[in-house]
Amino acid sequence: GAEITDIGIASTPTLAHSARRYDMGIMVTASHNPARYNGIKLFNPDGSGFSIKQSEEIERNMEGKVAPWDKIKEVRSHRMAISEHVNSILKAVPMPEKDIKVVVDCCNGSTGMITPYLLEEMGCNVVALNAQPDGRFPAHEPEPVEENLNQLKNAVKASNADIGIAHDCDGDRIVIVDKKGELIPNDKMLAVLAKYTNERGKIAVPVNTSLSLNSYLPNAEIFRTRVGDIFISEKLKEIEGDFGGEPSGTYVFPSFSYCPDGIYAAAKIVTMWGEFDIEKEIESIPRYHMIRSSILSTKEKIADGMEKVEEELNTFEYDKISRVDGIRVDMEDAWVLVRPSGTEPKIRVTVEAKKEEDAKNLHDDVIKLIKKGIK
Structure with a gap:
């Protein structure tokens, strides 16, 4: 009814x-x-x-x-x-201060009907890839991760573009490729967007976000949530936050919407590109070494394995333990997060450390614990 x-x-x-x-x-x-x-x-x-x-x-x-x-x-x-969404973004985001050439990979999804048009309205020179909606995704898989970005990277270099943008098929995610055709890590893009929005503001991120955010924005209030955009949005409403995002490339701008909006983010990023040297800004972000991996198993084994892994992680020398989502153990200059996937029968592992060798060793130790726990 x-x-x-x-x-x-x-x-x-x-x-x-x-x-x-x-x-x-x-x-x-x-x-x-x-x-x-x-x-x-x-x-x-x-x-x-x-x-x-x-x-x-x-x-x-x-x-x-x-x-x-x-x-x-x-x-x-x-x-x-679509035109209403575009008009709202154009009212909220300033025009770029210089001419910018952008390559947009729309992933044969619905973003082909909006992002190229929006950026053209902002005065950008736009090259659109895979802009025809096709649910078979003939060009590549619809997740904007490194292995699916070769076409975009090559197009950015071939066309001498300033920036490359890739969406997932429905547009709530966005990732960025620089003029050299190299992927800008999502953790670093998140940090720059947070600073550009309000470097002293309240920021909501999931527990698997890099410590570089804390080092880069020492005056911001950073709140960590469960992984998932609904938890980011809930926390932003609770704290009356300024910005939220995830390392997957989802960004939430509460002043515009509590939905992760890759279209709005595209406009915001293009404007930033016209105002200052983002690539130089990216280089100023403190460097940490992160490893993300996952182990496939069954739901039953994962449930039992998580209990055993938590017991073992409790024996580590740690500064802090969080159980917001799985278990995160923070140590001096390093941390590890072990959590069951919310969508697949996998245990996901995230490890980060100041030194690359420490990250590898910690990751190897935790993987051994998990494999032992899910036998």
């Missing part, structure tokens, strides 16, 4: 932007997952994803009554959502 408005093919941030005029938004997408997957994302009017509590309530009501046939309302069509 609900009143439905169909906005057509659009990015997730566009859907979240439109939802502010409704009671909720529903997005059909598997985001960065391979073509064989599909899913549904639910949004509140402020752009934040549904909380676990809200999702559980829906699950409890799945077997409830449906509306009788004569109470089912018509589906309305609205095809201005």
Whole structure:
């Protein structure tokens, strides 16, 4: 019996932007997952994803009554959502101060219908790759990670572009390639965006975020949450925060929306590129050595293994232990996070240290503990 408005093919941030005029938004997408997957994302009017509590309530009501046939309302069509999203961004983000050439890899997703157009409206010279929506993702897998960026890297170098941008297929993620065709680490891009937004502000990041953020922004208040954009948004609302983000390339700008918005972030980054030397700024960020890996297992073994791993990690010489998401052990100039994946039967491991050798040794030790625990 609900009143439905169909906005057509659009990015997730566009859907979240439109939802502010409704009671909720529903997005059909598997985001960065391979073509064989599909899913549904639910949004509140402020752009934040549904909380676990809200999702559980829906699950409890799945077997409830449906509306009788004569109470089912018509589906309305609205095809201005993309232009409305673009106009809102143009009002919120200043134009770049110089001409910028940008290559955008839209990953055959819905961002092909908005990001190139937005950046052209901002005065950029835009080269668009894979801008035709195609759910088979013929160019490459839809996750914007190093192994899927070769086409973008080559295009940036071949066209002498200033910057390369890659989205996942629904546009809540963004990663950046510099003019040399090299990927800028997401942790460092997160740090620069945080500084540009408010270097003395309140920032929400997940527990797997680099310590370089703390070193780079000593005057900021940094809050660590569970991994996942809904937890970032929840924390930002709780603390009335200025900026949030994840090392996966999702960034939340509360002054605009509580939805991770890779489209808005693209505009913000292009403007930054016109104001100062971002590549030089990136070099000023304190260097840490990080290793991320995962171990595939079964849910049953993972549950038992996590208990055993936690017992072993408790024996480490540590400064602090956090159980916000899995277990994170902070030591002098190093830390390790071990947590079960929220979407796959894997245990994810993140290790970081000041020295590369220390990071490798710590990672090897923890991997041995996990393999022993899940036997």
